[in-house]
Amino acid sequence: MTTPLWRTVFSIIRKDLRAELRSRELVSTMVLFALLSVLVFSFALELDRTARQEVVNGILWVTLVFASILGLNRSLATERELGGMDAMMISPIPRMAIYLGKMVGNFLFVLVVGLVLLPIMTILYNMVLIQIPLIATLILGVFGLASIGTLLAAMTAQTRSRETLLPIAMLPVIIPLLLVVIAAASTVLKGDDAWNWIAVLGLVDAIYAALGLLLFEYVIED
Amino acid sequence: MKSDVSAPPNGLRVMTIATIVLTAIGFVLAMFVARTDVDQGDVQRLFYFHMPSFFGAFVAFIATVVGGVNYLRTRQNRWDTLALAGVEVGLVLAFINLLTGSVWARPIWNTWWTWDARLTSAAIMCLTYAAYLMLRSGIENPEKRRVFASVYGIVSITTAVLTLVIIRIVPNTIHPAVIGPSPQNAEGAFEFSQNVALALGPNFIIWGFLIPITLMWWRIRLQNRADVVQLRKIEALAEG
Amino acid sequence: MTEQPRPLIEITDLVKQYDVLPVLRKLNLTVHRGEFVALLGPNGSGKSTLLRLLCALTRPTSGEIRIGGWSLPKEINAVRAQIGLVSHKPLFYENLTATENLTFFGRLYNIPATELPDRIRQMLDEVGLIKRAHDLARTFSRGMQQRLSIARALLHQPDVLLFDEPYTGLDQLAGGILDDLLRKAHQSGRTIIMTTHQLERAEALVSRAVIIKKGVIGYDEPINPANPPNLVKIYTEVTGMVNAL
Numbered sequence: 001m002t003t004p005l006w007r008t009v010f011s012i013i014r015k016d017l018r019a020e021l022r023s024r025e026l027v028s029t030m031v032l033f034a035l036l037s038v039l040v041f042s043f044a045l046e047l048d049r050t051a052r053q054e055v056v057n058g059i060l061w062v063t064l065v066f067a068s069i070l071g072l073n074r075s076l077a078t079e080r081e082l083g084g085m086d087a088m089m090i091s092p093i094p095r096m097a098i099y100l101g102k103m104v105g106n107f108l109f110v111l112v113v114g115l116v117l118l119p120i121m122t123i124l125y126n127m128v129l130i131q132i133p134l135i136a137t138l139i140l141g142v143f144g145l146a147s148i149g150t151l152l153a154a155m156t157a158q159t160r161s162r163e164t165l166l167p168i169a170m171l172p173v174i175i176p177l178l179l180v181v182i183a184a185a186s187t188v189l190k191g192d193d194a195w196n197w198i199a200v201l202g203l204v205d206a207i208y209a210a211l212g213l214l215l216f217e218y219v220i221e222d
Numbered sequence: 223m224k225s226d227v228s229a230p231p232n233g234l235r236v237m238t239i240a241t242i243v244l245t246a247i248g249f250v251l252a253m254f255v256a257r258t259d260v261d262q263g264d265v266q267r268l269f270y271f272h273m274p275s276f277f278g279a280f281v282a283f284i285a286t287v288v289g290g291v292n293y294l295r296t297r298q299n300r301w302d303t304l305a306l307a308g309v310e311v312g313l314v315l316a317f318i319n320l321l322t323g324s325v326w327a328r329p330i331w332n333t334w335w336t337w338d339a340r341l342t343s344a345a346i347m348c349l350t351y352a353a354y355l356m357l358r359s360g361i362e363n364p365e366k367r368r369v370f371a372s373v374y375g376i377v378s379i380t381t382a383v384l385t386l387v388i389i390r391i392v393p394n395t396i397h398p399a400v401i402g403p404s405p406q407n408a409e410g411a412f413e414f415s416q417n418v419a420l421a422l423g424p425n426f427i428i429w430g431f432l433i434p435i436t437l438m439w440w441r442i443r444l445q446n447r448a449d450v451v452q453l454r455k456i457e458a459l460a461e462g
Numbered sequence: 463m464t465e466q467p468r469p470l471i472e473i474t475d476l477v478k479q480y481d482v483l484p485v486l487r488k489l490n491l492t493v494h495r496g497e498f499v500a501l502l503g504p505n506g507s508g509k510s511t512l513l514r515l516l517c518a519l520t521r522p523t524s525g526e527i528r529i530g531g532w533s534l535p536k537e538i539n540a541v542r543a544q545i546g547l548v549s550h551k552p553l554f555y556e557n558l559t560a561t562e563n564l565t566f567f568g569r570l571y572n573i574p575a576t577e578l579p580d581r582i583r584q585m586l587d588e589v590g591l592i593k594r595a596h597d598l599a600r601t602f603s604r605g606m607q608q609r610l611s612i613a614r615a616l617l618h619q620p621d622v623l624l625f626d627e628p629y630t631g632l633d634q635l636a637g638g639i640l641d642d643l644l645r646k647a648h649q650s651g652r653t654i655i656m657t658t659h660q661l662e663r664a665e666a667l668v669s670r671a672v673i674i675k676k677g678v679i680g681y682d683e684p685i686n687p688a689n690p691p692n693l694v695k696i697y698t699e700v701t702g703m704v705n706a707l
Contacts, residue, residue, distance in 0.1 A: 003571065
C-alpha cells in the first residue's frame, strides 16, 4: 500500500524544482544575499593579498551558511503556509521520503548559490577557486548544511518565531561542519593534499544525514 | 507521578550528603594536599576542577541524549525532564569549566581568553545548549516542545563531542592535553605525575559524576513538583 | 434477518490527551459504508481532533481506530490510502498549477503514470476547474481553492472522505457549489464525515448527525432528509449553548 520510497522522493524533488523554476524566490533571494555579503565582507575587512588568501574560505562559508538559513526558512515555511506538509503527511508515503525530498531540494538550491559564488569570488579576490578538490568540499559542505538544516528548519517552521529561531538553533550545531570544511578548503588553497580533510567532511555529512533520517519523522508529526 | 510529600527520598539525601562531604575533601586535596607546581605555582590547582567539570558537563549532556532518545520512544514526560535537567546542570558545569580555564589562562597565557579552537568549541557548546533552552521557550504546545527539545538535545551532543576531540584533530591549538601527548603548540602543559593524579582522581569522580548526578536529581524533583502544581491548577480551573 | 456488514469505521474507547488536558474521553463511534455523518459540537469539543486522528495526522493516547478492516497506527499507510481530507487549509502548493498539484499528489498515492493524466482531467472537470487546469493555484479564489482541494482529496478514489469545516471562508455561491459536490460524492457511494457549524446546511445534506460534547458523543441519530429534525434546537439542548457560527 505504501508508495515506494524513491518514487516519492523524486516526486517531492520535482515538485520543489518546478515551483522554484517558476517563482525563483528561493535561489534569487539567496544569490542576491550572498553577493551582497561577499561585497560587504571585502569592504569591511580591507584585505591585502595575503590576508585575502587567509579569509576567502571563511567569507565563502559564512556567506553560504547565512544564505542557506534564508533558503531553508523559506523552503519549510512554504510547506506550512497552505498545508502542503499536512497533505504529504496524510498520503501513504514513508516519512523518510519527505526528509530526503526536501533535503535534496535544499541541497541543490544552496549548491547553485555556491556555484555562482565560486567564479565571482575568483574574479573579486583574484584567486583560483575553481579547482576539483575545492568543488568537492563545496558539494560535501553544502550537503552537510542541507541535511542538518532541513531537520532543524522543519522544527523551527512550526514555532511562532521561526525566522529568528532557525539561525539560533542552526549556527552552533553546524560549527563542527564549518570547522572541517574550512580546514579542507584552506588546505586546498595552500596547494596541499586535502583529501584527508575531505574524508573527515564526508564523515561529518554522514553523521548529520543519519541524525536527519532518524529524527525527522518525530519532528513533523503532531 | 511521584508522591509530593516534602521530604526528599533517602537515596537523594544520601547522595546529597556524600556529594557535599566529598566535594569538601576534593577541595582540600586540590588546594592543600597536592604539591604546588614548580612552573605554574598555585594557579595550576584550578586544573583539578577545570577538567573534571568539563567531564561533568559531558556526562550531563549524555543524560540529555538518553532522555531525548527515550522520550521519543516512550513519550513519557520523565525522560524529557531528565533531558532538561541534563542541559541545565551541564551548562552550569560548562561555565565553571570556562571560568576556571579563564582564570588559569590569565597568568599562564597572559590573557583571559583567546580564539583557540578548543576554547571556541567549548564556548560554542555552551551556546548550543543555551539555544536548546531558547527553543524550548519558543514552543507553546507542550507535546511539541518535548519532541523538539529531545531532537535538539540529541543533535547538540555533536558539539560536545567536538569539544572533547578537537585538540586531537586541530594541529595548532595552544590548549594542553594533560593525559596523553599535548599538541606541539600547547602552552602551559605540566607533567601528569602521581602527585597530580592524587588530587585529580577524586575530583574527577566528584565533579564528573557525583555533582552532576546529584544536581540533576534535585532538578528532576523540582520539575516533578512543578508539574504537580501545574496539574492541580488545570484541575482547579476545570472544576471552577 | 440479514447479517449486518462490518462497519467501515470503528472507533473504540478513543482517548486523546494534549499533555494533561483530555480532548477525547473514551469516544465510541461506528460508521457504515455510504453514510454521510455531520460531526457537530462547539469549538474545543474535540471534533477536529477526531478528524485528525482518523487521517493519522496525530496519534491517539489510547483506544482503537479501524478503517476498512485496517487498524491505526499499525497499518497506517493502508488506512491513509483510503482516506481523502478536505480541511479549511487548502493543502496544496500555490506556486504550482492545478494540474501540477494534482500530478504531484497522484504520484504520492502511487496512481499509475498511464492513468494519472486522464484521472486528473476527469477530476478537474467534476469540480468545474477544467478551464483553469493550467493556472497557478495562487490565482484561484477561495471557492476555487476549495474545489481544487476536493479534487485532490478525491483523486485516489478513497472510500472515506473527511471534511473539516469546509464552509469556512466560502461565500453563498461557493457554498452552494460545495453543497452540490458533497451531494454528488455521497450519491456515488462514498462515506463522508464532515465537521461544521452550519446546522441548516447539515440538516439538508447528511444522513446522520453526531454531536460531540466534551470529548464524548452527546447525540447520535439518523436524519431523514424528507423530514429533518430541528438540529438547531437539538444542538442547543445537547450542548447547552447556542450555536455560534
